[in-house]
Amino acid sequence: MEATKQNDDVVTMVDVLAQEAEMDEESSAVLSGSDENKxxxxxxxxxxxxxxxxxxxxxxxxDNASLAIGCCLACSLVCHESHELIELYTKRLFRCDCGVKKGSIKCQLDFSKKLPNASESSSSSNNTGLKQQPNEHNQYNLNFSGLYCTCKRPYPDPEDEIEDVMIQCVVCENWYHGRHLSNGKNVPDPSAYSEIICDACMVKHEFLQDYVGLSVETVDPEESRNESTLNVTSLDESALNDDCNEVKKMKMSDDACIRPKIAINEGEVKNVKATFWKDNWRQSLCKCVKCVKMYEDNKVQFLLDEEDTVHYYEQQGRNKPKTTIYDSSLQALSNLPRVNQIDAISSYNRMKEKLFEYLQTFVNNNQIVTDDDIKRFFNTMKESNDNKNVHQPHFCR
Structure with missing residues (x-):
């Protein structure tokens, strides 16, 4: 919380609540799709x-991400409270690992409801706090070890002095430093793209290279014209979208394939790199029988599911009915009698001024503020309030 920037730049209680509301909005986008009690x-x-x-x-x-336990929001709050947790943001097609037999903890939440087609033995094991065998379809990448990117470093990295964005690949779901993507080229402006696919996934799923015409250009304009590049044919975006719409009206068959092709000159080498994709690029993927089979073989059929995207998930979270800290705090304040409202606002302003003065001493002495320092401040404030009952003077009119 920033008390003041200048003497005439005052932050009010409403400003603080508005900032809390913004943080609550961001939290809801990621967490509101999850139930914190189940x-x-x-x-x-x-x-x-x-x-x-x-x-x-x-x-x-x-040291081995495959041995990790991935737990849902509710289990992180109840079963793993005070544990060393790595926040993974969101992952697709994952089943909560809390209480599976590879772990050392029993799930404390109620999951005793029998699963469809579950055996009696499985149901009885649930009563012990242990679930069935480890979830064999879960996928674990190095993020589960607390490491990210091709550099395999933690985030935040105490040894990294370079400010950089972290971007998640929509295929492998690993997080990457912007400077470690696209062969070191500059990352486009966030407003220019909606999703990225890392270098490794572009190589692994070679068919994606045929769709690079739908991506945001990241080639350095000063690159030599003699450098080997891809010659893309039949990748006009509007034409491709038109073709896709036509295909949707037709009966799917191998003959209806509209997957674009990349022409490679003889002796030319593909310059495969991370790709930044425009909005709705997935809608332009060919959905003929042959291509759908190819997606399944590559285990990327989720690319055809509009509900798979992080954007869709976050929007669902934002749309979920909720009472924000901002709303509840303002409501509580407005319900107070007028005198108490003034006392609350005055107390906040006094606390804000005292906190600013307290933190300024650390700035002047070039000292780091620790948790103990903050606790000491609020303990002092509490003792001060206990010893005297100070009210803002009120004037009748």
């Missing part, structure tokens, strides 16, 4: 949910 294990492999990796329960996961 373990998601019985829901199976959910399309997308907020996840956490617990390194307290499986410390060996620091």
């Amino acid at each position: 373990c998601t294990y019985n829901d199976g492999y959910i399309k997308r949910q907020a996840l956490y990796s617990c390194l307290t329960c499986t410390p060996e996961a620091k």
Whole structure:
């Protein structure tokens, strides 16, 4: 919280509540799709949910991500409170691991409801706080070990002095530093693209290279014209969208394939790099029988699901009915009698001024503010309030 920037730049209680509302909005986008009171294990492999990796329960996961436990929001709050958790943002098609037999903790939440087609033995094991065998379809990348990017470093990285954005690949769901993507080229403006696919996934799923005409150009304009590049044919975006609309009206067959092709000159080498994709680029993927089979073989059929995107998930969270801190705080303030409203605002202003003065001493002495320093401040404020009952003077008119 910033008390003042200049003497005439005052931050009011409403400003603070508005800032809290903005943070609440961002939190809702990621977490409101998840239930903080219910373990998601019985829901199976959910399309997308907020996840956490617990390194307290499986410390060996620091060296081997496949041994990690990925737990849902509710389990992170109840079963793994005070544990060393790695926030994974969101992951697709993942089933909560809390309480599976590879872990060292029993799930404390109610998941005793019998699963469809579950055996009696499986149901009885639930009563012990342990779930069924480890979730064999879960995928674990190095993020579960608390490492990210091709550099395999933690985030935030205490040894990295370079400010950089972190971007998630929509295929492997690993997070990357912007400077480590696109062969080191500059990352486009965030408003210019909606999703990215990293270098490794572009190589692994070669068919995606045929759609680079739908991506945002990231080639350095000063690159030599003699450098080997891809010659893209039949990739006019509007024409491709028109073709896709036509295909939707037709009966799907191998003959209806509209997948564009890239022409490579003889002796030319593909310059494959991370790709930044424009809005709705997935809608232009060919959906003929042959291509759909190819997506399934590559295990990327989720690219055809509009509900798979992080944008869709976040929008669902934002649309979920909720009472924000901003709304509830203003409502509580407005319900107070007029005298108490003035006292509350005056107390806040006094606390703000005292906190600013207190923190300024650390700035002047070039000292780091610790948790103990903040606790000491509020303990002092509490003792001060206990020893004297100060009210803002009120004047009748």
